[in-house]
Amino acid sequence: MAYSWDNRVDFVVRYMYDIDNNGFLDQNDFLCMAVRACVVEGKGDCSSSRLDDYKKLMTNLWDEISAIADDDKDGKISNQEFKDAVKKTCVGKKYEEFPQAMRAFIESNFKLLDIDSDGIVGVKNIVIAV
Structure with a gap:
């Protein structure tokens, strides 16, 4: 089914988090997300001090x-491992009960999508390259 929970998580992990497109999440993806967050927040400018702050945040995350x-401690998180972690730590719980790492991950990625910082991700936040 196209809109199944598994397919939605696969899509999000693949197209939003797996920055280097190698099929799994690793520390490199999180460092790339630090650069992306710095550039987006700075509207194209990425100061070294802000980048250092984002690198620390994403390394901790x-x-x-x-x-x-x-689970297998190989330094890589597969889609299945990520889905299992979300099910184990988040599904059926209130947002406030999520582990701090999951909340921080969600909030940092929401901030990247909320281009105008109005607290809403909507049609005006979508940029289409022509």
Whole structure:
């Protein structure tokens, strides 16, 4: 089914988080997300001090998420490991009950999509390259 939970998580992991498109999440993806967040927040400008702040944030986030999701401790989080971690730590719980790492991950990625910082991701946040 196209709109199944599994397919939606696969899509999000593949197109939003797996920055280097190697089929799994790793520390490199989180460092790439730090660069992306710095550039987006700076509207094209990425100062070295802001980048350092984002690198620290994303390194800490990787450490926390890998502790939750990297079951085989190989330094990579497969889609299945990520889905299992979400099911284990988030499904059926209120947002406030999610692990801090999951909340921070969601919030940092929401911030990237909320281009105008109005607290809403809508049609005006979608940029289409022609």
